Amino acid sequence: MRKIAVLNQKGGVGKTTTVVNTAAALAGMGLKVVVVDLDPQAHLTIHLGLEPQAIMAGSYEVLTKEARFEKEIMLVRPNLWLLPANINLVGAESELVSVVGRETILREAIGPVEDEFDYLIIDCPPSLGLLTLNALAATEEVLIPLQPHFLALQGFGKLLQTVDLVNKRINPDLKVQGILLCMFDTRASLPGEVKADIEHFLEGARGTDCAWAQSRILPTFIRRNIKLAEAPSYGQTIFEYERNCHGAEDYTKVAESIHNQFQLVPQLDAHDGIAEAAEEQDVQTAEQIQEEPAVESVQDADIAIEAGATQEPDAGVEQSHEQPPIEIKEIPQPDSQVQPSELTPTTPPETEQDQPG
Ligand SMILES: Nc1ncnc2c1ncn2[C@@H]1O[C@H](COP(=O)(O)OP(=O)(O)O)[C@@H](O)[C@H]1O
Ligand SMILES: [Mg+2]
Known part of the structure; x- marks a missing residue:
C-alpha cells in the first residue's frame, strides 16, 4: 500500500480537492483507495457527500482508540473507502496531548489494512500540530499542494523542516515526494516565478x-477551474459533477503521474504545460504587477516569518480550527535516541489566532 499525506499548513491551497479527485481518479483506474479525513473542518467528508453530524465514529474515535480503523472505514464509491471526520476531531489535539505515543496512533491503527488497499491518502488539517504529526508518522510520501501566488512560499521552509524532523525522529521512510501546483493561472507570470523559486530551493x-x-x-498541474470549486457543494467528485472539464482532465493526469512514480505518462502530455505557462509571462497586467510584490526566495519568505510576520496567510477559505504550530526545537542530543514526544506543539500568541486570513 502506498501511503500519502496531502499536506500544507495553509488553508485553501487545494488539499481536499486534491485528495478527493486524485483518489477518485485512482479508484476509477481500478485501484483500491482509502482516504482519511484528519481535518476537523471535515471538508473531505462533506465533499464525498456525507454529513459529519451523522458520523458516529470516525478519525477522532480511531485516534482515541474508541473505534478501529478497519471497522469505521466506509465504502463511499466503487473502490473508494473513507475514514470520515466528525466534530469531535476539534478536541483531538488537546485531548491527546498527554497520551504516550500520541504521534503514532494512526500508524498503528492502519496496520491491519496494510495489505488491503493500493493507496491510503490523508487529508491533513491546515496546521502542523498533532493531527498532522499522526499523518506524517503513518505515511511514506508527502504531497504538497501549493497555490502559486505571491505568498505561496511563506511557511514552505517550515513545512519541509517539519517533515524532515518527523523523518529523522519518528518515521525514517517519510519523504516529500511531490509539489503540486494548484489553481494555476496560465495567464499570469507569477506562477512561473514561484515555480522557478521552488525548483531553485529543491536543487x-x-x-x-x-x-x-x-x-x-x-x-x-491543476488549472484554475470553476467546476472544481462547484463540485464540493454537490457532494460529488469532479468526475461525477463534470467529467469533461479541465479539472477532471488535470486530476486524471495527477493520478496517473503519482501512480507512475511522479513521472508524466507520455501519451497524456496533452494540455498546456508549465513551460508554456512560463512563456506566457508577458501577459501579466500592470495591476497584477503592482498588487503582487514578488517573494524573493523561499528563505526570504521564512525570514519574514521569523521577523514577526507569523500569521499564516490563508489562501481564501475560513480556518475556523487553526491549530497551534509545532515548535521545531534544537534538542540537545546526549545520545541519538531522541523521543518523539519532544515534538511539542506550542501555543502561539492569541492575537495571531484571531486575525482573519
Ligand atoms: N483548481 C481549482 N480551481 C478553482 N477552485 C478550486 C481549485 N482547487 C480548489 N478550489 C476551491 O478552492 C477552495 C479551497 O480548496 P480546498 O481543496 O478546500 O483547499 P484546502 O483543503 O487546502 O483548504 C475550495 O472552495 C475549492 O473548491
Ligand atoms: Mg481542506
Whole structure:
C-alpha cells in the first residue's frame, strides 16, 4: 500500500480537492483507495457527500482508540473507502496531548489494512500540530499542494523542516515526494516565478539526507477551474459533477503521474504545460504587477516569518480550527535516541489566532 499525506499548513491551497479527485481518479483506474479525513473542518467528508453530524465514529474515535480503523472505514464509491471526520476531531489535539505515543496512533491503527488497499491518502488539517504529526508518522510520501501566488512560499521552509524532523525522529521512510501546483493561472507570470523559486530551493537539497532531497514539482498541474470549486457543494467528485472539464482532465493526469512514480505518462502530455505557462509571462497586467510584490526566495519568505510576520496567510477559505504550530526545537542530543514526544506543539500568541486570513 502506498501511503500519502496531502499536506500544507495553509488553508485553501487545494488539499481536499486534491485528495478527493486524485483518489477518485485512482479508484476509477481500478485501484483500491482509502482516504482519511484528519481535518476537523471535515471538508473531505462533506465533499464525498456525507454529513459529519451523522458520523458516529470516525478519525477522532480511531485516534482515541474508541473505534478501529478497519471497522469505521466506509465504502463511499466503487473502490473508494473513507475514514470520515466528525466534530469531535476539534478536541483531538488537546485531548491527546498527554497520551504516550500520541504521534503514532494512526500508524498503528492502519496496520491491519496494510495489505488491503493500493493507496491510503490523508487529508491533513491546515496546521502542523498533532493531527498532522499522526499523518506524517503513518505515511511514506508527502504531497504538497501549493497555490502559486505571491505568498505561496511563506511557511514552505517550515513545512519541509517539519517533515524532515518527523523523518529523522519518528518515521525514517517519510519523504516529500511531490509539489503540486494548484489553481494555476496560465495567464499570469507569477506562477512561473514561484515555480522557478521552488525548483531553485529543491536543487539546493539534492544529494543531502533531508526529507525533501528527492522531491520535485509534479510534471503536471491543476488549472484554475470553476467546476472544481462547484463540485464540493454537490457532494460529488469532479468526475461525477463534470467529467469533461479541465479539472477532471488535470486530476486524471495527477493520478496517473503519482501512480507512475511522479513521472508524466507520455501519451497524456496533452494540455498546456508549465513551460508554456512560463512563456506566457508577458501577459501579466500592470495591476497584477503592482498588487503582487514578488517573494524573493523561499528563505526570504521564512525570514519574514521569523521577523514577526507569523500569521499564516490563508489562501481564501475560513480556518475556523487553526491549530497551534509545532515548535521545531534544537534538542540537545546526549545520545541519538531522541523521543518523539519532544515534538511539542506550542501555543502561539492569541492575537495571531484571531486575525482573519
Ligand atoms: N483548481 C481549482 N480551481 C478553482 N477552485 C478550486 C481549485 N482547487 C480548489 N478550489 C476551491 O478552492 C477552495 C479551497 O480548496 P480546498 O481543496 O478546500 O483547499 P484546502 O483543503 O487546502 O483548504 C475550495 O472552495 C475549492 O473548491
Ligand atoms: Mg481542506
